[in-house]
Amino acid sequence: MTGVAVHLDGLRRTFGTVHALADLDLSISPGELIALLGPSGCGKTTALRILAGLEEATAGRVLVDGKDITRLPASKRDMGMVFQAYSLFPHLNAQQNVEFGLRLRKRSLKRAAEMLELVGLSGFENRYPNQLSGGQQQRVALARALAIEPQVLLLDEPLSALDAKVRVQLRDEIRRIQTEVGTTTLFVTHDQEEALAIADRVGVMKSGKLEQLAAPAEVYLRPATPFVADFVGISNRLPGVVEGDTVQVLGTKLPLVGTHADGAVTALIRPESIQVSPDPSSSAKVLTSSFLGSLSRVTVTVDDHLVVAQVPSGDLPELTQGTRVRLTISPLAVVVE
Amino acid sequence: MARVAFRWTVLTVMGVFFLLPLVAMVEFSTRDPETWPLLLNWPKLSADYPALAVGILASLAQAAVTTVLMLVLLVPTAIWVRLRLPKVRPLVEFLCLLPLTIPAIVLVVGLAPVYAWVNYFVGGSSITLVFAYTVLVLPFAYRAVDTGLSAIDVKTLAEAARSLGSGWFTVIVRVVLPNIRSAVLSAAFLTVALVLGEFTIASLLHRTNLQVAIEFLGKSSATVSVAVSLAALLLAFVLLIVLSIAGSWKGKKS
Ligand SMILES: Nc1ncnc2c1ncn2[C@@H]1O[C@H](COP(=O)(O)OP(=O)(O)OP(=O)(O)O)[C@@H](O)[C@H]1O
Ligand SMILES: [Mg+2]
Numbered sequence: 001m002t003g004v005a006v007h008l009d010g011l012r013r014t015f016g017t018v019h020a021l022a023d024l025d026l027s028i029s030p031g032e033l034i035a036l037l038g039p040s041g042c043g044k045t046t047a048l049r050i051l052a053g054l055e056e057a058t059a060g061r062v063l064v065d066g067k068d069i070t071r072l073p074a075s076k077r078d079m080g081m082v083f084q085a086y087s088l089f090p091h092l093n094a095q096q097n098v099e100f101g102l103r104l105r106k107r108s109l110k111r112a113a114e115m116l117e118l119v120g121l122s123g124f125e126n127r128y129p130n131q132l133s134g135g136q137q138q139r140v141a142l143a144r145a146l147a148i149e150p151q152v153l154l155l156d157e158p159l160s161a162l163d164a165k166v167r168v169q170l171r172d173e174i175r176r177i178q179t180e181v182g183t184t185t186l187f188v189t190h191d192q193e194e195a196l197a198i199a200d201r202v203g204v205m206k207s208g209k210l211e212q213l214a215a216p217a218e219v220y221l222r223p224a225t226p227f228v229a230d231f232v233g234i235s236n237r238l239p240g241v242v243e244g245d246t247v248q249v250l251g252t253k254l255p256l257v258g259t260h261a262d263g264a265v266t267a268l269i270r271p272e273s274i275q276v277s278p279d280p281s282s283s284a285k286v287l288t289s290s291f292l293g294s295l296s297r298v299t300v301t302v303d304d305h306l307v308v309a310q311v312p313s314g315d316l317p318e319l320t321q322g323t324r325v326r327l328t329i330s331p332l333a334v335v336v337e
Numbered sequence: 338m339a340r341v342a343f344r345w346t347v348l349t350v351m352g353v354f355f356l357l358p359l360v361a362m363v364e365f366s367t368r369d370p371e372t373w374p375l376l377l378n379w380p381k382l383s384a385d386y387p388a389l390a391v392g393i394l395a396s397l398a399q400a401a402v403t404t405v406l407m408l409v410l411l412v413p414t415a416i417w418v419r420l421r422l423p424k425v426r427p428l429v430e431f432l433c434l435l436p437l438t439i440p441a442i443v444l445v446v447g448l449a450p451v452y453a454w455v456n457y458f459v460g461g462s463s464i465t466l467v468f469a470y471t472v473l474v475l476p477f478a479y480r481a482v483d484t485g486l487s488a489i490d491v492k493t494l495a496e497a498a499r500s501l502g503s504g505w506f507t508v509i510v511r512v513v514l515p516n517i518r519s520a521v522l523s524a525a526f527l528t529v530a531l532v533l534g535e536f537t538i539a540s541l542l543h544r545t546n547l548q549v550a551i552e553f554l555g556k557s558s559a560t561v562s563v564a565v566s567l568a569a570l571l572l573a574f575v576l577l578i579v580l581s582i583a584g585s586w587k588g589k590k591s
Contacts, residue, residue, distance in 0.1 A: 052496075073499075075499045078502075081500040086493075088497075089497075
């Protein structure tokens with residue numbers, strides 16, 4: 001089975017005075033997995049629900065496989081959806097839940113067992129939702145959504161109610177299954193790590209619009225705007241000077257993302273591109289250091305600026321408070337504003 | 338120690354308060370050994386006390402029709418309001434609870450002119466009371482159904498079902514109803530119990546039912562009248578027990 005192309009064309013949705021979506025354009029290629037990433041209230045769920053037909057757009061069109069389905073009711077849309085809230089039918093067991101869509105379509109029920117196997121739940125057929133863990137319930141929900149061989153798979157923060165370990169495991173599994181089945185997929189999340197790990201392309205949303213739509217590495221390494229940079233975890237804002245296509249920050253020349261007029265700017269530098277090493281002759285001093293596991297976080301004061309750096313925890317003993325240190329910045333492209 | 342004594346005093350007083358009339362009824366209705374066997378002998382009962390038989394049949398029919406009417410009107414409305422019109426929910430709730438705040442006797446004053454029309458169009462049959470009874474049971478039935486709906490995430494379940502391809506009818510019949518079955522059952526049992534016990538409206542609108550017949554019979558044959566009251570009470574009691582068993586049986590499954 002191959003996926004279909006999806007186009008969201010100038011989608012707008014207002015609730016009273018709130019603009020949940022403001023002219024959202026998004027094209028998803030057949031079989032692609034796009035993650036919509038953004039802060040709470042930026043309109044991710046609204047976009048997904050409009051695509052599913054559960055919400056009406058104030059303006060704009062939804063095209064699936066070239067056909068305009070904007071006015072089609074949800075029940076006729078052929079989309080599999082996994083919700084953030086647990087949505088299994090409580091009166092049906094796992095198997096019957098997966099069979100639900102198949103029965104409506106009068107398809108062979110054999111597929112239900114195959115789907116449960118695909119999500120690793122063979123042997124759990126007779127369990128009722130309240131006898132399943134949260135992760136298992138979301139797996140059944142995924143199997144149920146995939147069983148009907150939907151044109152498009154929609155996932156609205158399906159992992160947010162799960163604990164960190166199950167989340168990572170199930171996320172990888174969703175990716176494996178999606179690649180295997182090849183269904184065009186839209187995955188909504190507010191967890192940047194999740195989005196970067198799972199998606200072919202990541203769409204970062206802000207106030208009902210896409211700020212950037214690009215491959216995970218691109219979004220991470222070359223965020224298009226300060227908002228995106230901030231959202232994918234770049235927390236240092238340091239003064240710099242632009243000269244042509246480079247920017248000088250803390251004495252290091254770095255390549256620039258995009259273009260900017262020459263002159264004084266603020267450069268956005270991620271903590272992991274800053275290396276810290278003891279240097280008694282330096283004027284920079286360690287202010288605090290905190291152990292976070294295999295990596296640790298160190299804050300350094302340089303000429304009245306605070307710089308956050310991520311360092312291997314092995315280096316921590318020699319980076320105690322007050323240690324004079326030298327900062328080196330990796331020559332990765334940086335965003336300026 | 339004092340608290341235990343207090344508890345037992347309260348329980349005893351309450352027990353006596355509730356049980357004494359029942360015990361008295363049992364004692365009174367068993368003075369004549371013929372009375373109870375008579376209740377199980379329908380041909381003889383309807384031959385000896387035709388008015389009572391008519392009343393019993395009228396009440397059973399009223400209970401059945403009221404239950405159906407209530408379910409057909411209330412359940413889809415309650416579901417629909419939750420799914421599509423959450424804003425009008427307080428209004429619907431208020432309307433449904435309104436009959437509770439109006440005494441039956443006041444209700445009759447309002448119903449009398451309405452029933453003048455009912456008489457004119459449908460006739461004076463006792464079954465026409467079901468319209469009034471449907472209004473009367475609304476507060477209890479609504480509460481029961483609404484509690485059932487609160488216990489499940491109706492909106493998400495409906496959306497999941499719709500995205501899987503079900504239309505609204507399938508959503509209600511195959512997804513929502515099975516999950517509020519015990520609530521609907523409670524609503525039905527409460528309706529039956531209430532209708533079987535109703536006297537004021539039937540009497541004041543000059544129609545017959547079980548309670549009206551019992552009251553009438555009380556003047557001529559007190560023993561039978563008391564025995565029938567007791568039997569009606571037992572039936573309501575059994576219904577309520579079945580209701581609570583149905584509730585806990587559902588609880589075990591989910
Ligand atoms: N039914 C509604 N009525 C009124 N406002 C709504 C409704 N649904 C969403 N909104 C508003 O629209 C905006 C976008 O909501 P949406 O649910 O799409 O956000 P989101 O990006 O999914 O956020 P989150 O990450 O918190 O789930 C929010 O400001 C929200 O308050
Ligand atoms: Mg959301």
